[in-house]
Amino acid sequence: MNDVRERAVTVDDGAQLWTLSSGPEGGSPVILCHGGPGLWDDLGPVAAMLDSTHLVHRYDQRGCGRSTGPDDYRVERAVADLDALRQHWGHERWTVFGHSWGATLVLAYAWTYPDHVQAVIHCSGTGPGNEWRAPYHAESARRLTVEQQNRLEELENQERNWDEEVEYRTLCWLPGYADPTMAETWAREAASVPFEINWRANRELWTGRSDLIPAARNVTAPTLIVHGEEDPRPLANVRRLLGVIPNATLAAIPGAGHSPWLEAPAVLSGHLNAFCSAHAQRLPS
Template sequence: MNIWVTSWVAADDGVRLWTATTGAPGASWPVVLVHGGPGLWDYLGPVAQLLDGNRVVHRFDQRGCGRSDPSDDQRVARAVADLECLRRHFGHERWAVIGHSFGATLALAYAWTHPERVASLVPLGSTGLGDWRTPARAEHARRASAQQRARLAELSGRERRSAEEEREFRTLAWFTDHADRERAWAWAAQDAAAPHAINWTANRRLAREVDSWPEETVRARCRRITAPATVVHGAGDPRPAATAAALAAALPHGRFVPIPDAGHHPWREQPSVLRALLLRAIRRA
């Protein structure tokens, strides 16, 4: 992966966002990758590596998260404005927007707010439309033992956790995301070792805001999106495929593409398949 530069870009309110730009200019659209959470940090370097052979790929830490400046302003509209500040800073007329997990929700919100700026939209591992929490929680519970569920509940309830306990908490929370059960724990432990603190304030505020959106309102907003949209979903993701497919159906130019034998992070389990799908999605523009 060819790293051009890592830098901090100031949003219009002065908050600096950490960014990384990789790849090289080519004939294809530039890409921005939007990480999930809420309250996490950029972890999409492997996805950038799949894409940046002949295009520019931007990544960033959302405000208050990872290496970006602290911020108490945790609203979807503010996060959308940050994305637009980045587009203007990098000088792109339009770009392909790929959002993972909660980042898929932010990508959607950006696309219905600035439809003229989105060449192609890819919600990856999204929660979709409808009740996704009930089946997702049931599947997470099924993939964990009773002892693991009890330990996760214990660690979740602690006001403070040691560094070792924090890594254990994250691993227990994330290992059920992967379809490959033999490697799931190691992958989650790798992610859990990230040196950044989870921004729980951002997590709660943004999740609460998104949960308050009526489904019909989301459907109406989706109808504003003019770009081709490819909803990509690992068939082994605990988040149900049915709600992701419902999102694709709600988008004017949407299509749903499942990836067999992949979970919430398909770049780990099916990287070549994911690469082909993302390149095809970008070309749809």
């Protein structure tokens, strides 16, 4: 990874957003938006795929990870925070990448601020509506043993110490990986990050998530939809976005689950670099 610059950016209501930037200052800018809601940036491997040629920004969303409140967890506020970062860095337009919940966020940003979006990357999202929920929960349960399912339910309904919290998160995130030989290792690594999950942000942002179909028709920027074929969030529902977003293409990644940078890094890197290079800003030298 190229030279990394870490800073806190204060937005209009006093929230301080932790940010990390890497790559050449003159590179075409890309912002990476993490999932959750209520989690923290875990997209360093994605940044490393792009920052040899692009200026890549990452951040923790408000009240999450290393960022502070106030506690305003509306989708509109999350979109405003994202644009405040754009203004802070002085970018007229940028490419917006979102993973999981972040994929919903970047679509909302793209239809709210179309003049500031160069291109959109929707990675491992859920797609429109709620039709994804039943097959997602069924497939996630199928990937856990009965003992794991019982233990997950037990942990969910009790106060947890730190070791139990790591165990709980591991079981929650375990089904997201396609490779059964590495799933527990990857899930435990993610679960061991020493930040609290912001459950209020999780609850309120999901509750405030509107159906994507009507508004996504207003996403005019070129859009790449990236999805692991083995993600328990069904590809079929994500594919529906192709009939909605006017300028969207799909890159389905065989053998990859919810975090394709772990299970198919070369394939993901190829898709991202080809797309970002094709739609890079031609900045003055």
